[in-house]
Amino acid sequence: MKGKFARRYFRSNPLFLLAVPLLFGVAGFLLSCGTNPYPREETSGHTYYTSYADPPKHLDPAVSYYSYEATIVDHIYETLYQYHYLKRPYELTPLLAETMPKVIYVKYPDGDRVRYRIRIRDDVLYHEDPCFTVSKEWGGRTRAVRAADFVTAFKRLADPRVPCPIRPILSGVIVGMKGFTEANKDRARTDYDLPLEGVQAPDSRTLEIELLRPYPQIRYWLAMHFTSPIPQEALEYYNGEEGRGTLDRHPVGTGPFRMTEWVRRQRIVLEKNSRYHEECYPSEGEPGDEEAGLLRDAGKRLPLLDRIVLSYEVESIPRWRKFLQGWYDATGLARETFDQVVTKRGELAAPMAVRGVRLHKAVEPAIYYFAFNMNDSVVGGSSRSARKLRQALSAVFDTERFLRIFLNGRGIPAQEIVPPGIFGHQGDTNPFHGRNLALAKRLIREAGYPDGIDPATGRPLVLTFDNAMNNASSRPQLQFIKEQFEALGIRLELRTTDLNTFRSKVRAGNYQIILSGWILDYPDPENVLFLLEGSQSTIPFGGENRANYRNAEYDRLYAKIAEMENGEERFRLIGRMTNLVRRDVPWIPIFFNESYALTHSWCRNFKMAPILNNALKYRDVDPEKRRAYQEKYASPRRAPLFFLLVLLLALPIAGYLSVKRREG
């Protein structure tokens, strides 16, 4: 009877019978998967594996604006100048130019102009590309860079059909750029035969750029991909017709790498440019670089890597997990994993050190600050009372605690507005910065609000803090800010709105205090000091000076430093501007952001350089070391699969036994 039941039970159960081969099939498939996220047919070698979270929108150097695009664009295109990889403060060195530009002051009847004369290298070839005809001289579809290619690049910046984000800036300084834009506005197609007066190529190796006024910052723009040379052939070939796409998708540059694969939202592959011109790894850096092993490859031909594989990874947790398995060579540090990696003292945690992981830190050229609306009747203006009130608010805010609680200590308290590593950073102490409650209370008394009480009402002075910090995670920050300022006895009203309303309020000048930030475009103090210049006021000019700070002395000094070369005098004048800001307190500078990165032991020559976007040409990897790590930390564990199989196969037996018992 027992045998009959068992026979009927198993034989007549088609689902169970089907499940057994299915289970073994699935198990076999599972065993074959493994953790390798790259195509198996690829060999790694000197390949650098990393990820990107923001897919590039544009690869056209005239259009691409964001740093995540620059990481790709700046390895494909090159500029006249570049930043030294190792030296700090950042130093410009020639790249496609032979030397630094020669500056010539030219007198015209309608005013003086400044001409930059630049000699171009003669050994730089474009990547091989179908847009070129076969050249006997170079033995392939390529040609040498000519000065005229830079003229084409500048004409594209002025082209009204190219959405160039920096056109308004350069149009204001380069002679004839505005005219070129205007002349082409009403034409059906942009006429590149029209001259651009301020950018000329007298011969194939000389480029001349003429400026309406002294503007030393032009050199930084010449180190940005916007001004990379563009071959006319590429413009004509990649015109979007006959399925050839546009330059935005087919970059043709001179850089150390060329793009060989771009699968949207999957990966981008850059391969070494075998025709890359002579450029060597730097042989000098800043103190400590030699000890850190950053000069081991001094004098070697660049690039050191054969390939770069960038995988699209939008979430931080998978990125971190792949890094731990050794599939990424380097990664940033997300908030979720910070405590696993960094100790309270800011050092690398022991479990990471055991794996050979290294921690790198760098201060970013960025500042975060509170801005007062200088047009406001209470916190604004230049009266003694208002100034003392702002000074009191500055002296009561505990920046260090803020950084510790909300940013894992990733930041440097800002005593001034020029970030460290940028020329003009004074490095001294702001008397009104940091938590000094006694001083703050004295200052608010002198401002006419003893213990924070407004004599007009007999009640605590009420100030408002407008913000768009409307998500749940921002609430503790808002509470912290409120508590800090209210330690003076005043009341801080939090006006939290959506981002659009907040923006509208700032644009209308309808606020007292806001929190804001700025990332510098280039490492020059002018690029942050202009944020407090009078003609940049949001009210009434619609500019970036959100505090609407107007100080004739500051504006005068700004006009000077904006046109000066770096030197003692410039440093001294920036010091005076810094002191004016410290005295008037239109901003409370809070902190300079610090970014962290992690690399594996097989990564060579890794130095963080937030301003540089072409750093990968200096880096290298040790593939053998990487393979050994992956063997240890990424090979599949198969035993639990067999356990799971046994468990699933036991289901019918368990079912049989329990049904048997139920049926008595």
Place this chain on the structure above:
Amino acid sequence: MGAYVIRRILYAVPVILGVLVLIFLLFFVYAGGAQNIARQVLGEKVRKEAIEEWIAAKGLDKPLWYNPRASGLGRFEETLFYAHMHDMLTLNFGKSWRDGDDILEKILRRAPASLSVAVPTFLAGLGASVFFSLYLAFVRETWIDRFGTVTCVAMMSLSILIYIIAGQALFAIVLRWFPVSGYRPLPLGGRFIALPVLVGTLAGLGGAIRFGRTIMLEEISREYVRAARARGLSESRILGIHVLKNAMIPLLTSAVLSLPLLILGSLLIENFYGIPGLGSMGIEAIQANDFMELRALTFITAVLYQIGLILTDISYTLVDPRLRLR
């Protein structure tokens, strides 16, 4: 049935139009004007001139509902509302704001990735839930049944996020059976799809098994089951053939309703596992404030959902010929 289907399609029209009006209100009216939209897309640091250029290029400089500067019908036609309704109803989704790609092309390009995860998840989920609910019905009122039910309730109580993160930690980090994330098209990309399919299946399994078990138990108590037993059919045969057939109507209802998900993918799973499908396209569009993509995806979701509902009704008649749709 033809008349019924036509009537159902006509009912869907006002729903779709209502969705379009809501999309317009959300994306164009509530967004706070062209200046704010431009800043959201281009970023805070972009100069005023660039913003003006962008607004003009995207046609956002038109009035919302009524254009007093135009004449005749143009007063209504040269508005953002007219352009929005016209574009959506003619399936002219336009170009993406964030990368300038044609949105319809993009949707067609990304749909296969969503399908390559969603179809196996759907099939594996359906198969596993039918299998386990039959099994639980078979072992009803035993310790395995009780244990299984409790496990199902526990599985239902967990958020999909837990499945996604813990599933990745367990299968890709601890056991190291699959890549953490990534994608390659099929047939080469099976190993990339395996983990999201497994996690997606597990995430929906608790509820589906419990639902299936309830249906099966309800069917078991019916007369035809008693008759089958009296004829001497084995328990597993009764369950696997007769009960399963009759339980298909409610199972199909819940399955067909998930059709839009099949095509649009799961936002979170795709995003976390790096599947470049329509779900991750939605997330990216939200992050980039790309209203053009978002409105196209929202519109397609609404249309697919309506199609799903109509198909559910039709599927009833296919499973049970006694039902007639009027």
